[in-house]
Amino acid sequence: MMDVTLLVTKSDYCLPNLQCEFQNLGVPYHIEYIENNPELVSAHQIRHSPNILVDGKLVFRHQPTPGELKEYFAR
Numbered sequence: 001m002m003d004v005t006l007l008v009t010k011s012d013y014c015l016p017n018l019q020c021e022f023q024n025l026g027v028p029y030h031i032e033y034i035e036n037n038p039e040l041v042s043a044h045q046i047r048h049s050p051n052i053l054v055d056g057k058l059v060f061r062h063q064p065t066p067g068e069l070k071e072y073f074a075r
Helices: 015-025 038-044 066-073
Strands: 004-008 030-033 051-054 057-060
Touching (some): 015 066
Antiparallel strands (some): 004 051
C-alpha cells in the first residue's frame, strides 16, 4: 500500500476538494501541514501549497485535476 501525504498550509482553500477526490478514488492519505514540517519543506524545496507525496517522493506540486489523480493512482 502507498503512503500518501497531502502537504498543505493550514489555510489552503483546496484541501476539502483534494480530500473529496482521494475519498472518491478510495486512496487512503494523511495530512501534514507545511507550518509543522520544516524538514519536508527544505528537503523538497516547497514554496506553495498543495503538495502531494507518495512514499516520501514529491509527485505533485500543484492541485492535480481529477484526471491526473486517476491516471497516477491507477498504476
